[in-house]
Amino acid sequence: MLNFVKKFLTKREGKIKYNELLKHFLSDGKLDASEKQELEKLSKEYGFSKEELMDAHKKASSLAFQNIIGDGKITEEEKKALEELMGYFGVNQKDFNFDQKAFNKFYTLGLIDKGILPEIQRHDIDIIFKKDEILHWGCPGITRKYKKITNRINYGGLTASIKIMKGLRYRVGSVGFSTSSSEHLVTEDVGAFWLTNQRIGFKGNRKNFAFPYSKIHAFELTPTGLVISKEGKETPYIIGLDDYDIPCMVISHILNNDKK
Known part of the structure; x- marks a missing residue:
């Protein structure tokens, strides 16, 4: 023992x-x-x-x-x-x-x-590729937009009503109306966000967009999502993804190399 x-x-x-x-x-x-x-x-x-x-x-x-x-x-x-x-x-x-x-x-x-971008051979993204176009990234995503909502507010001072005859009253005093508006971020569409060596795009259930990287005026990652400003477009695209690290690095790599 x-x-x-x-x-x-x-x-x-x-x-x-x-x-x-x-x-x-x-x-x-x-x-x-x-x-x-x-x-x-x-x-x-x-x-x-x-x-x-x-x-x-x-x-x-x-x-x-x-x-x-x-x-x-x-x-x-x-x-x-x-x-x-x-x-x-x-x-x-x-x-x-x-x-x-x-x-x-x-x-x-x-x-x-190290300068090596992923190349995706098997995918289910329904897009038509251009000549020599390579898919580097594709994932589920949503597009968002700001929507203005107007609220009507009733406001009144001291009021009173005087009975004139049966079923009819006369109102005296003042009653005013005012409105207020606020912007809310809402989901615009659901689909797939994709990146190739030539273009950036989104294939949605209702809307699609795709354009070359040379058209990107600016892009940044914010709490609302990936904000992409396109030349000639007044409002930016706001893309919501589960993970932003890889797509942001792909975009940065392509933009930086295009400038060289």
């Missing part, structure tokens, strides 16, 4: 050391050959099986993933380092807190940062 307790406490102490060492080594998101040797040496010293270390390896994989998305983008080197780490640990995406949607987003942002 005493031997069992002693062995249990020794292994628990060893796991603590292993976890701390693993966390320290993964501060740069990868394990080099010497670090792997040190971990394997510690594992043999305490007699750990692969199964006994699986929980530690899953947590380490989650930590590594969180580290590489911490700066808002994933580089090709970070992607390869994560894949190598998962292979070394013998874990897959389902074994730890891996977010495929987040990975796709941050990896795409990393590529754009």
Whole structure:
């Protein structure tokens, strides 16, 4: 019984050391050959099986993933380092807190940062492409607009009514009316927002628009959405999306390169 307790406490102490060492080594998101040797040496010293270390390896994989998305983008080197780490640990995406949607987003942002725009081959956006036109982005979206709403307000001073005959009264005093108006942001249309190497556009249920990037006078991201001002158009387009990071980077990249 005493031997069992002693062995249990020794292994628990060893796991603590292993976890701390693993966390320290993964501060740069990868394990080099010497670090792997040190971990394997510690594992043999305490007699750990692969199964006994699986929980530690899953947590380490989650930590590594969180580290590489911490700066808002994933580089090709970070992607390869994560894949190598998962292979070394013998874990897959389902074994730890891996977010495929987040990975796709941050990896795409990393590529754009390197000047590589995404190219979407399979899609269901109903648009007619021009010659040599490439779809870089497409996602559900809405268009918004400001709508003026006028309210009528009744206002009156002191009034009184005098009965003249049955069913007829004469009103004396003053009664006035005033109006007030306010603007409200409302949804105008629902559809798909898309970006190609040549144009920016929206395919809605009721309205569509598409124009070349050279027609963009200004664009900015505001709390109301992506506001795009087009040359010759009095009011800007206001686009609402679930996520603005990738489309904004695509637009910025194309506009900046067109100016060169």
